[in-house]
Amino acid sequence: MKNELDALMQANDIDVLLILGAAAHNPAMVYFTGVVHVSAADLIKKRGEPPVLFCNPMEREEAARTGLITRSYNEFPFMDLLKEANGDRILAAALRYQRMLASLGITSGRMALYGSTEVGAPFMIINALQQLAPGLTFVGYAQDPILMQAMQTKDEAEVARIRRMGAVTTEVVGRVADYLTSQHAKDGVLVNSEGQPVTIGDVKSRIDLWLAEKGAENPEGCIFAIGRDAGVPHSAGTLTDLMRLGQTIVFDIYPCEAGGGYFYDFTRTWCLGYAPDEAQKLYEQVHSVYNTLKDEFTMGRVLADYQKRTCELFEAMGHPTVMTQPTTEEGYVHSLSHGVGLHIHEKPFSGIGMNDLLVPGSIFTSEPGLYYPSRGMGVRIEDTYYARPDGTFEILADFPKELVLPVRQ
Numbered sequence: 519m520k521n522e523l524d525a526l527m528q529a530n531d532i533d534v535l536l537i538l539g540a541a542a543h544n545p546a547m548v549y550f551t552g553v554v555h556v557s558a559a560d561l562i563k564k565r566g567e568p569p570v571l572f573c574n575p576m577e578r579e580e581a582a583r584t585g586l587i588t589r590s591y592n593e594f595p596f597m598d599l600l601k602e603a604n605g606d607r608i609l610a611a612a613l614r615y616q617r618m619l620a621s622l623g624i625t626s627g628r629m630a631l632y633g634s635t636e637v638g639a640p641f642m643i644i645n646a647l648q649q650l651a652p653g654l655t656f657v658g659y660a661q662d663p664i665l666m667q668a669m670q671t672k673d674e675a676e677v678a679r680i681r682r683m684g685a686v687t688t689e690v691v692g693r694v695a696d697y698l699t700s701q702h703a704k705d706g707v708l709v710n711s712e713g714q715p716v717t718i719g720d721v722k723s724r725i726d727l728w729l730a731e732k733g734a735e736n737p738e739g740c741i742f743a744i745g746r747d748a749g750v751p752h753s754a755g756t757l758t759d760l761m762r763l764g765q766t767i768v769f770d771i772y773p774c775e776a777g778g779g780y781f782y783d784f785t786r787t788w789c790l791g792y793a794p795d796e797a798q799k800l801y802e803q804v805h806s807v808y809n810t811l812k813d814e815f816t817m818g819r820v821l822a823d824y825q826k827r828t829c830e831l832f833e834a835m836g837h838p839t840v841m842t843q844p845t846t847e848e849g850y851v852h853s854l855s856h857g858v859g860l861h862i863h864e865k866p867f868s869g870i871g872m873n874d875l876l877v878p879g880s881i882f883t884s885e886p887g888l889y890y891p892s893r894g895m896g897v898r899i900e901d902t903y904y905a906r907p908d909g910t911f912e913i914l915a916d917f918p919k920e921l922v923l924p925v926r927q
Contacts, residue, residue, distance in 0.1 A: 519671050519879065520549070526664045527565045532657065533627030534619075535563040535664070539635040541584070543737060543778030545860035546632035546665055551584040553777035560615070561586075564622055572618055594618060608639070612646035619651070626653030630664060670857055670865040671879030676780065677904060677914075680858065680881055683782035684902060684915025686732040687771055691786065693728050694721060694769070695923055698761065698790060702926040708761035708790060718742055719757035725771065734773045738862060741770035741785075748787070749891030751852055751898070763791035763925060766800075766895040768887075772862050781862045783883050785900035786917065791925040797895050800888050801921045804897045807831045807886045808919075811854070815884075817909045819876050821868040825854045828886050837888055841870070848890050855882050858902055880905040881914070 527535070537546045541556040550561055550569050556577045563569040571588045573581040581588040594614045603609035619625070631644070644656055672680070701708045701716055708716040726736055743755035748768040761767075770785040787804075789797055810831060811824055829841035829850060838849035855868035858881050866874030866882055876882070882905070887898030899919060904912045 519668060519673050522668050522671075523563070523664070524565055526667055527630075530630075530663050531628055532630045532664060533565050534624055534629040535561075535569075536629050536631055536633075537561040537563075538631070538633030538640055541580075544634040545669075545778070546634070548778060548860055549665065549669065550586065551581075553775065553779045554583050555580045556584075560618065562619065562622060562624070564624060567622075570622060589618075589621075593621070608642045609646050611639070611643045612650055615643065615647050616650045619654075624654075625651060628655045628657055630657045630659070632662075632665060666861075666865050669859050669861075670874070671877060672859065672881055673879070676859070677879075677881070679775065679780045680782060680902070681904075681914045683734065683773065683775060683780055684784070686729070686734050687773055687782045687784050688915045688917045689732065690725060690728045690773075691769065691771060691784065691917060694725060695788070697721070697724060698788075699923050699925060701761075703763055703791060706763050708763070708925065716761045717757065718744065718755045718759045718761070721761070722755070722757065729773050730776075733776050735776050736771075736773050737778065738772060740772065741768055743768050743896075746891045746894045748896035749848075749889045749894065751887065751889055751896070761790060764789055764794055764797075766793075766797050766897060768896050768898050770898065770900065774862070778860075780860060781858050782915065783858050783862060783885075783900060783902050784915070784917070785885055785887075785898045786919065787897045787899060787921060788923050789921055790923055793921050796893065797897070798921065800890070800895060800897045803832070803835050803837075804886050804888055804899055805919060808884065808899045811884055811886065812911075815876065815903070815911050817876055817878065817905060820872075821855055821866045821874050821876055821882065822870060822872045824884075825868040825870060828854045832886075832888065848892065849888060850886070851889055852887070854886060855884055857882050876905050878905055878907045878909070 541547050541551040541554045556573055559573040561569050561571050571581055571586045575590045575592050594617050599610040599613045701710055741754050743753045744759055744767045745765040747753040747755050748766045767788045772783045774781040829839035832839050832850045838846045853868045857864040857866050883900055883902050885900030889896040901913045904914050
């Protein structure tokens with residue numbers, strides 16, 4: 519949680535956080551600001567002190583909505599800095615950073631860099647700033663031990679927002695199911711009231727519309743894949759594919775609050791009309807593993823233990839897994855779980871070798887699956903869980919787990 523930031527900064531020998539970019543679709547910035555209409559900003563958090571948001575004066579009132587201390591770039595007039603830099607815009611920007619930092623008493627120390635922005639200009643500006651302020655050391659992480667660690671545990675307000683996104687997600691999933699079952703079948707294909715075949719693209723356009731109506735968005739798209747595509751875990755689906763009866767459909771939807779707020783993650787597998795015996799068996803095996811894991815989740819355990827457990831369960835059923843065949847593209851081919859928050863994938867992670875714990879406040883997925891593109895099918899079941907302070911685990915938005923959606927002939 520945010521109240522851990524100063525301790526995490528100290529534990530990692532970091533004196534300052536510098537976060538670049540907009541206050542939308544920028545998780546590090548949004549963690550402090552919430553989603554507001556600030557298109558470009560710099561947030562500086564000195565250890566032991568509250569964060570300060572520097573912004574364009576045209577966006578000062580939007581910046582004020584964050585509740586943070588805000589300051590205007592006008593305190594450091596860019597045209598004056600540009601003149602001082604003899605027209606070098608990179609150097610002028612570096613001079614502005616130097617003076618922003620100095621105004622907060624920062625002239626030396628270790629500074630961790632964050633933010634989602636174009637990399638070219640910031641890279642050059644930081645290089646120039648290093649020359650202007652040799653006492654500063656800039657730090658970046660392949661595995662972030664500060665913000666990502668703080669984000670792993672959610673407070674009540676964050677949980678409430680993710681819970682709401684779960685309600686939006688399952689409402690939209692329900693509308694998709696209703697849409698599909700309200701059509702009818704002709705020659706083994708779903709057709710609409712005008713007799714035209716229903717396609718993946720038809721379904722996806724409705725998903726985006728229904729999310730937007732609920733104040734959510736799909737910035738990373740969604741997976742709605744049928745047949746062979748369902749056998750490739752992250753195949754988004756082919757827009758022109760027809761909705762054929764008896765083929766597995768993997769529907770993985772991971773929307774967020776409009777503007778890049780909190781995400782939710784959810785998957786169901788369906789067959790329209792009927793399920794062939796092979797698909798039914800695959801589904802029952804995945805469902806069995808899902809239920810076993812649900813009963814075995816324990817607070818304080820390493821999440822990667824459940825990845826190992828998943829592999830053992832599937833291998834006992836005769837399926838290849840990444841535990842003993844790391845490059846397999848059929849069977850169980852991915853990790854079981856990840857955290858969900860302002861990133862769709864964040865701590866805790868369940869990959870082999872990871873040591874993230876299930877702790878109170880964690881929000882994480884459970885998503886076992888089996889994939890056989892060579893057989894034209896795949897199955898995944900996924901829910902998002904909340905590790906509650908009382909030591910129990912709660913599915914934040916439950917929804918029926920039924921393989922077959924009935925279709926009128």
